[in-house]
Amino acid sequence: MEGEEEVVGVDASVIAKWFVEEEHTNRALHLRDDYVSRLIDIASPDLLPFEVLNALRYNPSFGVDDLKKVAEALDGYSLWLFSLTGELAEKCVENAMRHGISVYDSAYLSLGEMRGIPMYTADRRLINKTGSQVLRHISEYKRKKL
Numbered sequence: 001m002e003g004e005e006e007v008v009g010v011d012a013s014v015i016a017k018w019f020v021e022e023e024h025t026n027r028a029l030h031l032r033d034d035y036v037s038r039l040i041d042i043a044s045p046d047l048l049p050f051e052v053l054n055a056l057r058y059n060p061s062f063g064v065d066d067l068k069k070v071a072e073a074l075d076g077y078s079l080w081l082f083s084l085t086g087e088l089a090e091k092c093v094e095n096a097m098r099h100g101i102s103v104y105d106s107a108y109l110s111l112g113e114m115r116g117i118p119m120y121t122a123d124r125r126l127i128n129k130t131g132s133q134v135l136r137h138i139s140e141y142k143r144k145k146l
Helices: 012-018 025-036 048-057 064-077 086-099 103-115 124-130
Strands: 006-010 040-045 080-082 119-121 135-137
Touching (some): 006 103, 012 025, 012 119, 025 040, 048 064, 086 124, 103 119, 103 124, 103 135, 124 135
Parallel strands (some): 006 119, 119 135
């Protein structure tokens, strides 16, 4: 795969760590730095920016101007976002019902399964509930070498 970027998936719990110091923020920032250095590409359902902004909206450290800056930064990253349509929408509904999880969480899981890529999350509950081999905790992310 020389010359090609590895593709990984991320959910909102990982991207939110780019803007807030929390447990495992360092791993999330390593992933971001690898993306910015074009060592990896990031794929996610197109609901990701909404979920990140919503999560940060409830953080008392973030005001209106801060959230606008985050929205601008997310747009600037130009992440590879997939619409929840067609086969992805069908798989999303199936996984949500099969695993008893939200459609939001299922969107990330389903995209990872369909694209055959690891999907990083900070949500251990989701990993445990689904037992999916696609879902990986952000603490497992290993920095890429130039």
